[in-house]
Amino acid sequence: MTVTVTPTRLVRDPRMQFALTATDLLDEDFSTALVWAEISGRFFGDAVRRHPDRVVNVGIREQLLVNVGAGFALTGMRPIVHTFGTFLVERGFEQIKLGFGHQGLGGVLVGGGGSFDASRGGRTHQAPGDVALMDTLPDVVIHAPGTAEETDEVLRRAVAADGLHYVRIVEQTNAESFRGPGLHVVRRGSGATVIALGPVLDEVLAATADRDVTVLYAHSVRPFDSGGLRSVIGTPDVVLVEPWLAGTSARVVSDALQDLPHRLLSLGTRRMELRHYGTPAEHQRAHGLDAAGIRRSMESFLAG
The missing domain is CATH 3.40.50.920 (Rossmann fold)
Known part of the structure; x- marks a missing residue:
């Protein structure tokens, strides 16, 4: 898959950066799709207007969210699948394991909230075990960007790549950004x-x-x-x-x-x-x- 990179719009908030970069990728590559379950919808207005055939809000139906993403992947598209990490990974894990892993499909799963970004939402919105659970799948690539700039970079890299990727987006940030994988x-x-x-x-x-x-x-x-x-x-x-x-x-x-x-x-x-x-x-x-x-x-x- 070829992605033509346009000048990046950078903001300070990694969550908003994810939405901006995802929207840019939809503009740049017609094989990219976005499926989300209610959260972050306020950031996706431009994406919905410009690409209604490739942007789907399934509502608070997380298992369906993953299955719709896998359906896009079966057609040869590269889906970005997004909601709170606890609902995406923990609630939808069987669908991830079977819909993507068992069928050998690629996609980019983007979990928000992390371990306790949404601490005021109680235990239901906390996912400290998401990386450990995703790590049980073979060959999954896992990203945990520490800045908005890193969020832009890893999302572009994940969409341009093959295979299954998990991107963990949280509020907490580092002061300095580093480009590229590895230590x-x-x-x-x-x-x-x-x-x-x-x-x-x-x-x-x-x-x-x-x-x-x-x-x-x-x-x-x-x-x-x-x-x-x-x-x-x-x-x-x-x-x-x-x-x-x-x-x-x-x-x-x-x-x-x-x-x-x-x-x-x-x-x-x-x-x-x-x-x-x-x-x-x-x-x-x-x-x-x-x-x-x-x-x-x-x-x-x-x-x-």
């Missing part, structure tokens, strides 16, 4: 190697500001850049920070280092349910994913 070396040090996946880089940098550590960052997290990790690792100590279920990426890190003795600390959302609404920042602190929490966990690990 980016943000800082080099002689101590531990700290891996930040997705929009936790700023918290990691704040937590390690006075420590002599190497910091790596990736916004495209599957497939994992094993070679990139091996090329920079120095000491046996590795700290993994990801804004979804803790330990989700421990497997791929351990696989990358299977012939190297190492210690691994996995930080992420904890395996507990917070039965309070709160703000996203309060949930982040409760899971130890703010700078202070990451620093405490890392210092305890390295001291041990």
Whole structure:
């Protein structure tokens, strides 16, 4: 599939950036379709007006959402399928597994809300396990952009590619953008190697500001850049920070280092349910994913 890239319209909000980029892609490539389930509809007005035959709102019918996307894929089109991550991945997982995975179809699934963007909506709108669940499917490509610019880049790359992609769009952002897949070396040090996946880089940098550590960052997290990790690792100590279920990426890190003795600390959302609404920042602190929490966990690990 060929995509002609026009000058990109960039905004600060990754969610709005997703809608702008998706609309541009519909303009640029007639084999692209957009299927969504109510949310973000206020951003898709131009897309609906210009491409009513390729833009479908199925309402709050998430299993149907995935099946309609798979139907577009069966015709040879490249569907972008979007709603809250908890409804797209958790509620619609059987349809993803069978409609896309079992049939070998490609598409771009875009989940909003992440682990606790919609914390005020209660547990029904939180999806800390979405990446872990998608990671059970073979050959799925998973992106977790940390800025609006990265959102534009990974969405364009995913639509232009083949296979099944999952793009996780959240409110939390990093200050700096990085282009391209793989692990980016943000800082080099002689101590531990700290891996930040997705929009936790700023918290990691704040937590390690006075420590002599190497910091790596990736916004495209599957497939994992094993070679990139091996090329920079120095000491046996590795700290993994990801804004979804803790330990989700421990497997791929351990696989990358299977012939190297190492210690691994996995930080992420904890395996507990917070039965309070709160703000996203309060949930982040409760899971130890703010700078202070990451620093405490890392210092305890390295001291041990």
